[in-house]
Amino acid sequence: MNKEPKVNYHITDFKDFNRVCLENKGLAFPELEKVLEDYILSQPRETMEFKECWIEDEQVVEGEIRKVQVNFFDHNMGSYIRLWGSKNNDNDQVLNMKVDAIDLETKEIVYERQLS
Numbered sequence: 092m093n094k095e096p097k098v099n100y101h102i103t104d105f106k107d108f109n110r111v112c113l114e115n116k117g118l119a120f121p122e123l124e125k126v127l128e129d130y131i132l133s134q135p136r137e138t139m140e141f142k143e144c145w146i147e148d149e150q151v152v153e154g155e156i157r158k159v160q161v162n163f164f165d166h167n168m169g170s171y172i173r174l175w176g177s178k179n180n181d182n183d184q185v186l187n188m189k190v191d192a193i194d195l196e197t198k199e200i201v202y203e204r205q206l207s
Contacts, residue, residue, distance in 0.1 A: 105141040123176045140164045154181035
């Protein structure tokens with residue numbers, strides 16, 4: 092019953108991300124938004140630079156699943172930071188939430204933390 096995911100948004104401009112996802116609650120994922128605000132967006136822009144955000148919904152047997160991935164470049168670590176998660180849109184249950192860091196030279200995950 093899995094269908095191709097429907098991309099709702101692919102945002103590469105921070106102003107658009109802020110307006111659509113944060114001000115207008117376009118993430119529709121409060122738990123992930125809280126992690127963004129508490130940890131990542133509280134960093135100075137010189138340290139944590141927004142790169143892109145993907146939001147997609149996918150119909151599965153269990154219902155509609157929302158998948159969100161927000162990517163930043165961490166200038167202090169020299170790594171790509173990904174905050175990503177999924178939740179069931181029908182009952183708002185968080186299925187997965189994780190943050191990881193990828194070394195840009197080796198493409199290896201250098202840090203990974205399960206958040207839910």
